[in-house]
Amino acid sequence: MFPGVDKAVEALLRGQESANRLKTVLGQPRTSSVPTEPLFDTVLDSFSVALSLFTNFTSSNPQPHPVARKPSMKTSHGKDGLEHYYIDDSPDPHHNDGFCWRKYGQKKIKTSSHQRCYYRCGYAKERNCNATKRVQQIQESPSVYRTTYVGKHICQVDAFLQPQDDITNCSKMIRFDKLDQTMSESVMPQLVSVEHQAITMEDEGTDQIMNQGCDNNEGLVDDGQLWAYQVPPCSPGNFIFLEDISAFDYNPFHV
DNA sequence: CGTATTTGACCTTG
DNA sequence: CAAGGTCAAATACG
Numbered sequence: 001m002f003p004g005v006d007k008a009v010e011a012l013l014r015g016q017e018s019a020n021r022l023k024t025v026l027g028q029p030r031t032s033s034v035p036t037e038p039l040f041d042t043v044l045d046s047f048s049v050a051l052s053l054f055t056n057f058t059s060s061n062p063q064p065h066p067v068a069r070k071p072s073m074k075t076s077h078g079k080d081g082l083e084h085y086y087i088d089d090s091p092d093p094h095h096n097d098g099f100c101w102r103k104y105g106q107k108k109i110k111t112s113s114h115q116r117c118y119y120r121c122g123y124a125k126e127r128n129c130n131a132t133k134r135v136q137q138i139q140e141s142p143s144v145y146r147t148t149y150v151g152k153h154i155c156q157v158d159a160f161l162q163p164q165d166d167i168t169n170c171s172k173m174i175r176f177d178k179l180d181q182t183m184s185e186s187v188m189p190q191l192v193s194v195e196h197q198a199i200t201m202e203d204e205g206t207d208q209i210m211n212q213g214c215d216n217n218e219g220l221v222d223d224g225q226l227w228a229y230q231v232p233p234c235s236p237g238n239f240i241f242l243e244d245i246s247a248f249d250y251n252p253f254h255v
Numbered sequence: 256c257g258t259a260t261t262t263g264a265c266c267t268t269g
Numbered sequence: 270c271a272a273g274g275t276c277a278a279a280t281a282c283g
Contacts (some may be wrong), residue, residue, distance in 0.1 A: 102259070102260085103259080103260060103261085103272095104260090104275070104277095105261090105262085105274070105275060105276080106260090106261070107262095107272095107273070107274075107275095109272085109273075110271085110272060110273085111272090116273085116274095116278080118274070118275075119274095132274095132275095134274090197267075
């Protein structure tokens, strides 16, 4: 077959499993309290990973693909209007967000029984990149991990892309200028076509309840700005997720 | 042995 | 003063 086929199959199997679980949950009204959003996430992620692997193989310049995800839960400005953050809830705390992170701390949070992990950009020093993220488990079953991205990636993408990188390495970025049209059309529509569904996520502390929508984030966005599509906090140079990224409020790579 | 992670101490903020 | 965030020495790992 091709390099990475094992990972593609693994991703598809994971998606299949989640789809089956989703079917079971949706088929049993009694279990309607079980959050389905993480299952949707996993299904979408699996397709995205598999598609990226197939696409990489069919192109002469294979590159890893950041996991396509549903839209961000929330973005916001700081008090000075300059600080940005981006919240993403995922069943996978280590899901591929396209960046290389280095852990620099872990702390027990008073308002939660789970510890919070602190990461900064792996190129923070050499490229003076101030991007950080925090990851914390906020829900037990199924587990939901909240990742809060803070700051902007100002490191250049060539720091991330190495020819020998594979999907398991920290350098996981996609070159959209290398992607064919099929890829863009096959992945992106999924990100906005899933019906809106709100779930209530309980957190033991003061974390606000998040209304998770795939194409609608009302109530989540401080400044009336919406993440209409999946836009992880990365889109450096010609490695963009959407053609007109400037339409969005937050683009960590455009300083 | 170099690099990444862990973890207690320290700093900042409200 | 408490809580969250960061630092940096110790430790683990490849």
